Amino acid sequence: MTQDPNVEAQVAPTEVGANAAEAGDRAVMTEPHDAYSDHEVITPHAVDGHVASRLDPDAPAVLEVEDLKMYFPVKSSGLVRRTIGHVQAVDGISFQVPKGGSLGLVGESGCGKSTTGRLITRLYQPTGGSMMFEGQDLAKLSNREMKPLRRDVQMIFQDPYTSLNPRHTVGAIVGAPLAVHGVVPKNKILSRVQELLEVVGLNPEHYNRYPNEFSGGQRQRIGIARALTLNPKLLVADEPVSALDVSIQAQVINLLQDLQKEFDIAFLFIAHDLAVVRHFCPEVAVMYLGKIVEIADRETLYSKPYHPYTQALLSAVPDVKQAAIGGRRERIRLEGDVPSPINPPSGCRFRTRCSLAQEICAKVEPPLLQIGPRHKVACHFAGELGQHPVAPVTAGLLGVDDHGSPTSSGPAATPLTSGPGYEKEWFDVKSRQMTSGAAG
Amino acid sequence: MSDSSPLQLSDRPPEAEGHLLQVEDLHVDFHTRDGVAHAINGVDLHLDAGETLAVLGESGSGKSVTAQAIMGILDMPPAAIPTGRILFRGQDLLTMPDEERRAVRGPGIAMIFQDALSSLNPVFPVGWQIGEMFRVHRGLNRSDARSAAVRLMERVNIPAAKQRVNAYPHQFSGGMRQRIMIAMAIALEPSILIADEPTTALDVTVQAQVMDLLGQLREESGMSLILITHDLGVVADIADRIAVMYAGSIVESAGVHDLYRRPGHPYTEGLLQSIPRLDMKGEELFAIKGLPPNLLRMPEGCPFHPRCHRVRDVCRVDEPALREVRPGRRSKCHFAEEVLDE
Numbered sequence: 001m002t003q004d005p006n007v008e009a010q011v012a013p014t015e016v017g018a019n020a021a022e023a024g025d026r027a028v029m030t031e032p033h034d035a036y037s038d039h040e041v042i043t044p045h046a047v048d049g050h051v052a053s054r055l056d057p058d059a060p061a062v063l064e065v066e067d068l069k070m071y072f073p074v075k076s077s078g079l080v081r082r083t084i085g086h087v088q089a090v091d092g093i094s095f096q097v098p099k100g101g102s103l104g105l106v107g108e109s110g111c112g113k114s115t116t117g118r119l120i121t122r123l124y125q126p127t128g129g130s131m132m133f134e135g136q137d138l139a140k141l142s143n144r145e146m147k148p149l150r151r152d153v154q155m156i157f158q159d160p161y162t163s164l165n166p167r168h169t170v171g172a173i174v175g176a177p178l179a180v181h182g183v184v185p186k187n188k189i190l191s192r193v194q195e196l197l198e199v200v201g202l203n204p205e206h207y208n209r210y211p212n213e214f215s216g217g218q219r220q221r222i223g224i225a226r227a228l229t230l231n232p233k234l235l236v237a238d239e240p241v242s243a244l245d246v247s248i249q250a251q252v253i254n255l256l257q258d259l260q261k262e263f264d265i266a267f268l269f270i271a272h273d274l275a276v277v278r279h280f281c282p283e284v285a286v287m288y289l290g291k292i293v294e295i296a297d298r299e300t301l302y303s304k305p306y307h308p309y310t311q312a313l314l315s316a317v318p319d320v321k322q323a324a325i326g327g328r329r330e331r332i333r334l335e336g337d338v339p340s341p342i343n344p345p346s347g348c349r350f351r352t353r354c355s356l357a358q359e360i361c362a363k364v365e366p367p368l369l370q371i372g373p374r375h376k377v378a379c380h381f382a383g384e385l386g387q388h389p390v391a392p393v394t395a396g397l398l399g400v401d402d403h404g405s406p407t408s409s410g411p412a413a414t415p416l417t418s419g420p421g422y423e424k425e426w427f428d429v430k431s432r433q434m435t436s437g438a439a440g
Numbered sequence: 441m442s443d444s445s446p447l448q449l450s451d452r453p454p455e456a457e458g459h460l461l462q463v464e465d466l467h468v469d470f471h472t473r474d475g476v477a478h479a480i481n482g483v484d485l486h487l488d489a490g491e492t493l494a495v496l497g498e499s500g501s502g503k504s505v506t507a508q509a510i511m512g513i514l515d516m517p518p519a520a521i522p523t524g525r526i527l528f529r530g531q532d533l534l535t536m537p538d539e540e541r542r543a544v545r546g547p548g549i550a551m552i553f554q555d556a557l558s559s560l561n562p563v564f565p566v567g568w569q570i571g572e573m574f575r576v577h578r579g580l581n582r583s584d585a586r587s588a589a590v591r592l593m594e595r596v597n598i599p600a601a602k603q604r605v606n607a608y609p610h611q612f613s614g615g616m617r618q619r620i621m622i623a624m625a626i627a628l629e630p631s632i633l634i635a636d637e638p639t640t641a642l643d644v645t646v647q648a649q650v651m652d653l654l655g656q657l658r659e660e661s662g663m664s665l666i667l668i669t670h671d672l673g674v675v676a677d678i679a680d681r682i683a684v685m686y687a688g689s690i691v692e693s694a695g696v697h698d699l700y701r702r703p704g705h706p707y708t709e710g711l712l713q714s715i716p717r718l719d720m721k722g723e724e725l726f727a728i729k730g731l732p733p734n735l736l737r738m739p740e741g742c743p744f745h746p747r748c749h750r751v752r753d754v755c756r757v758d759e760p761a762l763r764e765v766r767p768g769r770r771s772k773c774h775f776a777e778e779v780l781d782e
Contacts, residue, residue, distance in 0.1 A: 108643040109614075215731055216499075245498040246670060250714035250727035272643060279716035279725060316648040318673030333652070334645045336599070337613045 059098035062234055062266045063120065064420040066094045068129035068139070070115050074342060087341050089115040091290035092129070094368070096420040097234065102260065102267035104281030106274055106313070110338050112290040113270045117236040120268060121155045122146050133234070151181055154232040158239035160219035164211040170197070170222055171207035177229040196225040201255060217248035221255065228259065238270045253280060274317050278302055283374070286310045289341055289349040292368060296375040306371065306382040306429070308332075309350050347404070348380065356381045360392050363404030369394065370426040382429055393429050459527070460664055461487040461510070461549075461632055466524035468505050468688075470735075471517055477735040479505045479519075481688040484762070487632065492658065492665040494675035494696070496711075497685035500732055503668045506685070507634045510666075511551050512541050528632075546577055550630035554637035556617035560609040566620050567593070567605030573627035592623040596653060615646035619653065626657060633658075634666045639674060651678055672715055676700060684708050687733050687743040690762055694769040704771040704780045706750045742774070750775060 071086035090112040097103045105113045119126050122138055131138040133153065141149070157163035164173055175193045178184055184192055194204035200221040211219055220240065227235055240256065241249040253276065260267060271277050277284055278298055285295040286309065294307040305311050312332040334353050339345055347365050351357040360380050368378040380392035391402050401407050428435040468480040480502045487493050497503040508514045510526055512533060526533040528548060533541060553559045561569060570592055571585030580588065586605060593601035596619040609617055618638060625633055635654065639647040655678050658665050669675055675682060676696065683693040684705065692705040703709040713726035730747040733739055739746055745755040754774055762772040765780065773779060 108645060217731070245732075246672065246711055247498060247714055247728040248731075250716075250725045251729075253716070254725055254727055274644070275716040313645060316644040318648075318651075318671070318676055331648060331652075333649070337615060337646070 059101055061096035061421065062099040062133065063097040063268070064130075064132040065096065065116075065120070066130050066132070066420050067092045068094070068116070068119060068131060069127045070112070070119055070124060071127045085342050088290050088344060089341060090119065090126075091344075093287070093290075093292045094420045095285055095292065095295060097266045097268055098283075099233075100260070100264040100266055101283065102269050102281045104277035104284040105268060105270045105287060106272060106277050106284060107287035108272065108313075108338055110289075110341065111287040112341075113272075113287050114238055116287075117155065117238045117268060117270050120234075121153055121236050122150075123155075147181075151177075151183075151230040152233045154227040154230065154235055156220075156223050156227045156235060156237040156240045159243050160216050160223055161243070163223055164219055166211055169208045169210055170202075170214075173211070173222060174207075174225045174229055177226065181230060183230065192229075193225075196228055197222075199228065199259070200225045201251075215248075217244050217251060220244060220252055224252075224255065224259070228263070231263065232265060234266045234268065236268045236270070239272065240269075241276060242271065242273060249276070256280070274302075274314060286313065289338060289344055291349060291378065292376075293350065293379070294375075294377045295368070296372070296377075300372065300375050304384055306375070306377040306384065307350075307379045308354050308356050308381075308388070311385045348378075350379075356388055358392070358403075360395065360400065360402060360404035364394075364398055364400055366394055367398070369397070370423055371429050372426060374422055375426075376422075389429070393427075393432060396432065397427070458488065459486040460489045460491075460529065461485070462525075462527040463506070463510065464525040464527070466506070466509060466526065467522050468502070468509055468514065468524075469520045469522060471520065472736070475736050478738065479688055479735055480509070483524075483685075483688075483690055485683060485690070487664050487666060489631065489664055490658070490662050491681070492667060492679045494667045494669060494679035494682045495685060496669060496672065496675065496682055498670055498732055500687075500735065501685040502688040503670075503685045504636055507551065507636050507666065507668050511549060511634060512545065513551075546573065547628040547630060549632045549634065550625040550628065551634040551636065552618070552621045552625045552638055554640050556614065556621045556641075557609060559621060560617060562609055565606045565608055566612070567607075570620065570624050570627060573624060577628055588627075589623075592627055593620070595626075596620075596623045596657075597649075598623075613646075614642050615649060618642065618646075618650050622650075622653065622657070626661070626663075629661060630663060632664045632666065634668070636668045637670070638667070640669070640671070647674065654678065672700075672711060684711075687738065688735065689743065689772060690770075691744065691772040692770065693762075694766075698766075698769060702780055704765055704769055704776050705744075705773045706748045706775075706779055707744050709779060710747075710749065742772075750779070 068090055069092055070090040071088055073083040074085040074087060075081040076084045093116065095103060105116060107113050115124065118124050120131060120138065126139045129139060133149065136149065138146070138149065171190060171193050174196055175189045178189045178192060179186070190207065193207050197204045197207060202218060202221055202225070211222065214222065237256065241252050244252060257280070259265065267281070269277060269281050282298050283296070284298055284301045285292050286301070286307065287293065288309050294301065294305060294310045301310065302314065305314060312334045315332045316334070336353055339349070339352055345352050347363050348354070348357070348361040351361040354361070366378045366380045368376050370376045371382060380394050381388045382393055383389050395402050399407055425434050425436045463483055463485040466480055466483045467478070470477040470479055483502070483506055485493070495503045495506065505514070509521060510533070521534060524534065528544060533544065560566065567586055567589040570589035571582070574580040574585040574588045575582070590601050590605050593605065598604065598616060598619050609620070612620065638654065639650050642650060651674060654665065657663070667675055667679060679696045681693065682696050682699050683690045684707065685691065686707050692699070692703065692708050694704060699708065700712070703712055707728070710726065710728040714728055716725060728747050733743055733746070741757045741759055742748070742755045745751045748755065752775070758774070760772050760774045762770050765771045765776040
């Protein structure tokens with residue numbers, strides 16, 4: 001397979017596809033198909049290395065998101081539907097996705113992770129902020145200006161049962177982007193579709209079947225084929241495996257990893273399953289109520305999380321290994337539910353469920369502070385589990401005392417990192433000094 | 441309905457073997473337009489008082505159908521139970537008259553479902569729905585039923601139960617709705633609670649809360665729990681024994697720690713290897729190839745052989761039996777010892 005499948009589509013022989021479609025081999029469709037025995041899933045890729053992408057700290061960012069906001073208006077009932085409030089679904093998040101890499105976005109339902117995905121694919125128009133993709137701000141483009149860029153930013157949806165039109169054949173679904181964008185001549189569309197079906201491990205001869213003839217895992221493969229059609233540079237995968245059975249999940253994850261390697265696609269991988277995200281993404285951001293509370297490389301986030309929410313989230317994941325040795329792990333229990341995003345708590349949004357919360361947390365919102373070479377956290381009492389500091393680490397930087405009241409000295413001169421990327425210098429939580437790592 | 445149920449459950453002498461629930465050679469067929477689908481092919485299960493059994497399987501493995509057959513809520517037709525016995529305290533539920541069977545549901549065996557929102561009636565307050573249990577089965581009047589509902593809501597840790605007893609299901613979050621379902625199920629203090637994917641639609645933090653609650657209620661009341669799930673991780677903390685189902689049969693059953701330490705069937709082996717784990721460096725993920733078989737057209741021999749990574753010639757022609765391979769462990773594989781010893 002070449003790096004650019006579009007190029008190959010033009011040289012590949014086309015008679016299989018075009019003729020079969022014209023002949024209208026409808027007989028195939030009247031027969032009852034059997035999703036289970038009929039559609040052999042073929043694996044065209046080498047079985048040996050399904051390897052997740054690694055973290056390349058020097059890779060240029062393909063997407064830089066800064067201070068992204070999405071507020072959905074809440075309307076009053078009645079004749080005059082006034083706006084009476086806003087759901088702050090995403091409230092000022094910044095991150096970057098490196099070229100060919102993957103960033104995981106995890107959090108509970110309602111934390112804004114899916115909204116973020118839909119903002120990046122511009123299914124929603126953001127309320128504020130910027131999303132820089134190849135020198136252009138996706139947030140500011142009109143729908144017409146957006147169209148050429150949609151080739152580069154594609155999406156895989158969660159539910160393979162509702163994201164495919166039941167009345168369209170697989171060929172029509174996968175081929176639609178080609179027709180819309182006029183990438184390949186009409187008579188070549190079919191051969192490209194068949195090629196794509198083969199890439200995702202489906203039988204290329206099944207292009208004229210309907211989605212209901214496929215199983216869940218196979219439908220997800222169709223969704224993946226559709227997303228790949230235009231050779232995207234960035235794929236937003238919104239819970240791509242959560243609707244699938246365990247044994248099928250592994251197949252789809254391996255497929256996504258193979259495709260990423262083969263076509264050098266960057267992923268924004270949205271999921272609630274922390275284990276899947278750890279497996280797939282070298283870098284992970286944790287969201288809570290519209291904010292990123294912690295973002296770090298995989299090793300740091302999973303072994304040494306600094307935010308109490310990340311710690312609680314990780315401890316809630318059921319542990320198969322513990323069961324094997326007969327142990328039961330201590331859990332950090334989070335009480336209650338996520339508060340309403342219409343009227344989020346003041347200061348730190350997590351404070352209502354946080355065991356560390358103090359006065360300062362209600363008064364001042366903790367900034368997303370860089371505390372390591374690739375580690376940012378938004379907590380006044382950031383620290384490893386069981387070693388959270390007694391006094392807020394952020395007080396000096398924000399110009400407040402330990403209870404959150406403003407002091408006379410004002411905020412520190414050192415800039416608080418809130419951009420999408422990482423700085424060379426960061427704030428060391430233990431010494432409470434700026435450091436570059438080389439000295440300490 | 442009067443409060444004296446026609447079946448005095450507690451008066452019944454326990455079965456000689458002592459199993460609270462025993463399922464023997466259960467078969468369930470579904471008659472469809474395309475033929476007969478054998479959803480369950482000879483399931484044997486037993487459950488003792490106070491025990492927690494997890495039934496693990498993918499969609500279509502027959503785990504939910506087994507639960508529905510035990511509960512007696514299968515739609516017949518299209519479903520049919522050609523053979524099998526389901527003994528509850530020694531009484532065969534399948535041959536019981538409907539009237540008696542209805543009396544078992546609730547005080548004997550109760551069930552909670554995966555999707556709490558669609559299992560609750562949207563037009564009645566939750567307190568009314570929980571109280572219905574007491575009104576119908578115990579003949580309590582409305583106000584007594586209501587205060588009983590409040591007590592139950594407190595028992596399942598719903599905050600401000602008194603204020604929220606008149607709230608409607610849509611006013612509760614997913615985790616709270618599942619608690620309401622649990623409250624309804626435990627209202628009549630059942631001996632067995634069947635939980636069909638109780639946490640699948642929930643977030644991990646809420647999932648942990650609900651599983652803790654189930655564990656706590658089990659400790660308090662001494663009821664037995666049948667936990668039906670597709671998630672290997674969820675059951676690890678709470679179950680005593682696990683039965684793994686595949687294509688309508690139990691392929692392996694074992695104590696939970698034994699099973700996780702060393703699976704005794706290639707399917708379980710594949711499942712355990714195919715889940716990404718938090719503690720795993722996990723660069724390579726093992727995937728079980730292919731798809732579960734179509735129940736209308738089961739493969740010859742072992743139903744798992746087309747997907748098995750240990751398949752041999754004998755597997756293609758000869759279906760293995762579920763047999764005891766170690767004390768307390770059963771596996772439905774010709775080469776179970778090999779899987780275990782490796």
